[in-house]
Amino acid sequence: xxxxxxxxxxxxxxxxxxxxLECLILxxxxxxxxxxxxxxxxAARMPDNWEILATITAAAAILFGxxxxxxxxxxxxxxxxxxxxxxxxxxxxxCMYCKVAIFYGVIAVxxxxxxxxxxxxxxxxxxxxxxxxxxxxxxxxxxxHNAKDDMEHILFGTGSEx
Numbered sequence: 618x619x620x621x622x623x624x625x626x627x628x629x630x631x632x633x634x635x636x637x638l639e640c641l642i643l644x645x646x647x648x649x650x651x652x653x654x655x656x657x658x659x660a661a662r663m664p665d666n667w668e669i670l671a672t673i674t675a676a677a678a679i680l681f682g683x684x685x686x687x688x689x690x691x692x693x694x695x696x697x698x699x700x701x702x703x704x705x706x707x708x709x710x711x712c713m714y715c716k717v718a719i720f721y722g723v724i725a726v727x728x729x730x731x732x733x734x735x736x737x738x739x740x741x742x743x744x745x746x747x748x749x750x751x752x753x754x755x756x757x758x759x760x761x762h763n764a765k766d767d768m769e770h771i772l773f774g775t776g777s778e779x
Contacts (some may be wrong), residue, residue, distance in 0.1 A: 629710050633717035639757050643724065646749035650742045661741030670732040670747050677729035677754040681722045684758045688715045691765040698773055711768075718761050725754035 634640060649656045692715055694702060702708060728750030732743040 626709065626713055629713045630717060633714045634720070637717070637721075638760065639718075639721040639753060642749070642753050642756055643721075646728065646745065646753065649749070650745045656745065657739065657741035659741075660744040661739065663740075663744050665740060667732065670744075673747050673751050674726070674729045674732070677726050677751045680754045680758045681726050684718065684722050684754075684761050687758070687761045687765050688719060691715065691761070691768060694769070694773070696773060701772055702768070714764075715761075718757055721757045722754060725750045725757060728753065 692712060693699070705711075728746045731738060731746035731750070735743055738746070
């Protein structure tokens with residue numbers, strides 16, 4: 618199996634980070650929080666209910682845990698045909714994209730926990746970050762889950778024959 622150069626892997630990683638739906642959502646979240654004062658004002662009118670914000674953060678953390686499970690299953694399928702995946706020349710690229718997905722998952726959980734730092738950011742910004750973090754986590758999880766389903770369908774048939 619040919620190994621890819623470090624420069625190629627770095628380019629794949631950067632492409633995965635900056636040309637993705639997750640990056641677009643992250644840019645929109647920061648644009649709403651810092652370039653759209655009317656959105657911050659609307660978010661600031663939301664009730665200051667820490668239980669709801671904590672539930673959103675917990676949901677993002679649970680999705681992140683589930684995403685880690687999906688990534689692990691995608692990189693290490695438990696079936697007799699798993700060697701096909703490991704011998705595939707694009708396996709290194711798949712692993713790099715999995716790392717990018719985990720990176721965005723960490724960012725999403727951190728954003729969803731921004732309400733804990735209300736002394737640093739305003740309530741409106743923290744509400745935007747918390748809800749945006751959950752949205753980012755949902756998109757990142759769904760992208761990983763979709764990739765896993767597609768991979769299983771291509772390599773192993775229906776994906777349920779593991």
